[in-house]
Amino acid sequence: MVENFQGKVVLVTGASSGIGAETARQFASLGASLAITGRNAENLQNVAKDCGQKNVLIVVGDVSVEEDAERIIRETIDKFGRLDVLVNNAGILENGGIKDTSLAQYDRIMAVNMRAVYHLTMLAVPHLIKTKGNIVNLSSVAGTRSFQNILSYCISKSALDQLTRCTALELAADGVRVNAVNPGVISTPIFERAGMQDQAVKEYLEGSKETHPLGRVGQPSEVANAIVFLASDRASFITGATLPIDGGRQLTCSRATVKQ
Numbered sequence: 683m684v685e686n687f688q689g690k691v692v693l694v695t696g697a698s699s700g701i702g703a704e705t706a707r708q709f710a711s712l713g714a715s716l717a718i719t720g721r722n723a724e725n726l727q728n729v730a731k732d733c734g735q736k737n738v739l740i741v742v743g744d745v746s747v748e749e750d751a752e753r754i755i756r757e758t759i760d761k762f763g764r765l766d767v768l769v770n771n772a773g774i775l776e777n778g779g780i781k782d783t784s785l786a787q788y789d790r791i792m793a794v795n796m797r798a799v800y801h802l803t804m805l806a807v808p809h810l811i812k813t814k815g816n817i818v819n820l821s822s823v824a825g826t827r828s829f830q831n832i833l834s835y836c837i838s839k840s841a842l843d844q845l846t847r848c849t850a851l852e853l854a855a856d857g858v859r860v861n862a863v864n865p866g867v868i869s870t871p872i873f874e875r876a877g878m879q880d881q882a883v884k885e886y887l888e889g890s891k892e893t894h895p896l897g898r899v900g901q902p903s904e905v906a907n908a909i910v911f912l913a914s915d916r917a918s919f920i921t922g923a924t925l926p927i928d929g930g931r932q933l934t935c936s937r938a939t940v941k942q
């Protein structure tokens with residue numbers, strides 16, 4: 683059986699970059715109709731082009747803004763009349779441990795990585811129940827292991843793992859599956875966006891060859907492969923899973939830090 687998303691509608695948040703963009707491209711290649719959302723219209727246009735543009739809806743918005751989240755779901759349903767898969771991918775990373783963090787940082791990270799996912803999930807569930815659809819959340823190895831210097835990020839991803847399990851339990855009777863992927867270090871612009879300088883990113887990615895037992899960082903396509911699998915009928919008996927896509931990172935001791 684090959685994954686086939688003909689006639690299915692997939693919503694990917696943070697689809698303008700990195701893992702989200704690659705996930706959108708993979709779903710498109712398997713016949714899905716797509717709603718892609720993010721804050722950068724130009725990048726979303728480029729991703730839509732890669733997806734063949736047919737059956738692609740672009741919704742520009744910030745997932746942490748309540749009206750935007752409502753509009754993302756509303757425009758998706760207005761355009762396609764249904765929703766089969768929600769991929770909660772949008773996320774941010776920032777440096778900071780308990781000695782140098784702030785409540786403002788905690789609020790920023792939780793607003794995007796957790797509260798927005800909670801909100802979009804609430805809004806999407808009535809539609810997913812109708813289609814017996816499913817949700818894939820983008821968590822992290824930082825949700826299941828402890829890392830220095832990215833405290834709020836770790837907390838946000840742990841909370842997301844628990845959201846995944848609790849909603850999976852609640853929605854199982856409705857035929858709606860909920861899963862998460864937990865990547866290790868993946869080569870995307872997230873580190874630059876977190877404020878790391880180019881050289882620091884280079885060194886961090888190089889150092890990750892040591893911390894990931896498979897001896898390298900991952901690529902966005904390797905995470906997208908797993909997202910597509912979990913969203914497909916091939917994963918029909920999988921719910922509440924938090925799947926490491928991390929070259930074995932979760933097996934090793936976790937002393938690596940994200941440096942500026």
Ligand code: NAD
Pocket residue numbers: 695696697698699700701702719720721722743744745746771772773774775794820821822823864865866867868869870871872873875
């Ligand atoms: P990325 O920075 O390339 O992509 C993140 C996307 O989310 C971008 O399109 C960004 O614009 C969008 N986004 C951020 N805040 C948003 C907001 N408020 N509203 C709408 N869109 C918003 O990073 P990525 O590596 O592709 O990250 C995707 C997901 O994977 C994130 O949830 C991240 O935490 C998770 N992840 C990444 C890694 C990694 O090493 N790259 C590892 C584990 C988990």
